[in-house]
Amino acid sequence: SNEILQEIGTKKYFDVIIAGSDQPWNPECISTMGYYFYLDWVSPDVKKYAYAVSYGKDYFPASSEEIKKIKAILQQYTAISVRESSGIKISQELFNVNVQQCLDPTLLLDNENYNKIITDKKIRDKYICKFFLDNNPTKQNIVESIAHETNLKIIDNNPVIPHNKFQKFMYQPKSISAWLRNIRDAQYVITDSFHGTVFSILFHKQFICINNKKRGSARFESLLTSLDLLYCLQKEDKLNTNNIAAILNKTINYDIIESKLSNMRTASEI
Secondary structure, three states, X not given: OHHHHHHHOOOOOOOEEEEXXXXXXXXXXXXXXXXXXXXXXXXXXXXXXXEEEOOOOOOOOOOHHHHHHHHHHHOOOOEEEEOOHHHXXXXXXXXXXXXXXXXXXXXXXXXXXXXXXXXXXXXXXXXXXXXXXXXXXXXXXXXXXXXXXXXOEEEEOOOOOOOOHHHHHHOXXXXXXXXXXXXXXXXXXXXXXXXXXXXXXXXXXXXXXXXXXXXXXXXXXXXXXXXXXXXXXXOHHHOOHHHHHHXXXXXXXHHHHHHHHHHHHHHHHO
């Protein structure tokens, strides 16, 4: 409750409280969560930091009163970093706070760190891993067409959530190990997810990301631009088998990508 948060958000319990990462400052959260993720419940004598937070979009659709409230809160922070380059502009122009850009926390680790928690055996058959947060016939048809052209099987890294009693009885949730393994060992990854994209990069996959307008494209564009991989991001209404196949078959030089990530990790850890 708000009362409990205000009680524990004091010097008695904490010296520092950190907000982040992902989208805790998405303005759409305000209607249901108030300003909790902005740390409005934290006492002024407790230091506040934010690491790689995202506003979710490249603009900030909020009322003048909401912006005024957030501005007052953020100006109490000791330091703030944002995940997307667009977050720098929002922070400076709307809230008058200086920020730096840092990597999403998942990218602070290399693939060897994630390999340590993969216990599932490698799948023998070659396959395409699809991971869609918002599946639809267009996306599904593209995956099936590529699978047919390449003679590959399809593994769904986001199976349908069960609804009826029988589905719930038979449903076996995918483990973190299996989810990571399915991306790591795939021939290709086709996704509309930011973190599906992140782990495709971490595991050095040939991949394509379908622009997810519903959830915002700023995070995709910011990350992929910084790694010179923006061509891997495609608009859904421009999808066709030929251009998808061309992108998937364009070899990514991951030595260059890892060099860029290494520099970005160093900057993010300072």
